[in-house]
Amino acid sequence: MRLITSVRLWVALLAMLGMALGGLLYLANSRPDIQPHTHATLTTASKASVRSLFLGTSTLVWTDGKTTWLVDGFLSRQPLWNVAFTPLDVDEALVDATLQHALDQLNMPHRVAGIVVAHSHYDHAMDAPYIAKRYGGQVHGSESTWQIALGQDLPPTQMEVVHNAGVARLGDFEVKIRQTRHAPTGFTGGLNHQPLRLPAHALRFKEGLSYSFVVHHKSQGDEPIALVQPSAGFLPGENRDLKVPVVFLGVGGLGRLGQDYIESYWQEMVTQTGARRVYLIHWDDFTKPVFSQGQPAPLVPMPALMDDMSAALPVLQGLALRDGVQLEVHQAWETITFN
Ligand SMILES: [Zn+2]
Incomplete structure (x- = not known):
């Protein structure tokens, strides 16, 4: 019995x-159903125009036909199982295939003038030293990012350590590197104190300092052409003196942060700066590749369990409508033209 x-x-x-x-x-x-928008400025641009190409998370490739540089350059995008349970390494073949396809799409040689790194989590900083070693240019990032670069034996001449703020001069581009805050998540905070040798578990990549990027180009005069805010955090008043027409707005984590937080974030990044166009970035599931079997692959949202974009998106859309701002969910491989 x-x-x-x-x-x-x-x-x-x-x-x-x-x-x-x-x-x-x-x-x-x-996953929430996020429809690709239809207003993409797809490449009809001439080779000399100032352009950015989006590759998921906050990875953007910028060029003006002479100089090519990147934000982050995170392209390994390891599968969820590997991220959770194994130490990570740069997927060199995938990084090469993705970046080379992007440079071909921009009609640019396979050369990079620099990489500005938003912060030191693996989904921003891990691939940058490899890209600099293989394609050239300096990595601009915090001391914690420097430890990641040291772990990959990047020569010191290819590293520009940024403290509270800095400027990256990349041909006719000038990128102002400004301190901001990371989205308040369970992974926020911490520093890398020693060279981070790969393979290393994702949790060993500590945030370090977080930066936003204000992009200028000589052809557009003194006014900035765009603000890139990779992580959905802010320092109150940080953009008090900034006017900018376009914002690449990081939204990772917003689905869990509530309406009041989203409104304050929007106020700081969009209302305050007077931006007319906002492209949402870092909304995608970065455990899925952006280039697969020799083809560009579309982004998919994070699973609702991890970050509910279906909660954040209506709030953002309401704020965009209120402020008369054109809001786009930025799709991978889309090119935005600035002149
Ligand atoms: Zn992060």
Whole structure:
């Protein structure tokens, strides 16, 4: 009798565990339906125009036909299982294939003048030293990013350590590097104190300082052409003196931060700067490649379990409507033209 009861108990427990796992799997794969927008400024641009090309997270490739530089350059985008359970390394073949396709699409040689790194989490900083070694240019980032570069044996001449603020001069581009805040998530904070040798688990990449980037180009005079805000954080008043027509707005984590937070963030980044066009970035599931089987691959949103974009997007759309701002969910491989 006792045996039958305990067998039943085990069967019931296993059934419950199965249902719980099934539920988790469902949630892990359930994604908000985000429609690609239709207003993309796809490449009709001449080779000399100032352009940016988006490759997921906050990775942007910028060029003016003479000089090419990147924000972050994170392209390894390891599968979720590897991120959770294994130490990570640069996926050199995937980084090469993706970056070379992007440079070909921009009609530019396979050369990079510099990489500005938003902060030192793996989904921003991990691939930058490899790209600098292979394609040239300096990495501009915090001391924590410097530790990641040291771990990959990037020569010191190819590293420009930024402290609270800095400027990257890249041909006719000038990128002002300004301190900002990371989105308040469970991963925020911490410094890398020692060279970070690969392979290393994702959690070993500490944030360091977080930066935003104000992009200028000589052809456009003194006024900046865009603000790139990679992470959905802000220092109150940080953009008090900034006017900019275009914002690349990081939204990672916003789905969990509530309406009041989203409104304050929008106020600081968009209302305050008077921007007329906003491209949402860092909304995508960065455990899926942006280039697969020799082809560009579309981005998909984060699973709702991790970051519910379907909660954040209507709030952002309401604010854009209120302020008369054109809001786009930036799709991978889209090119924005600035002149
Ligand atoms: Zn981060």
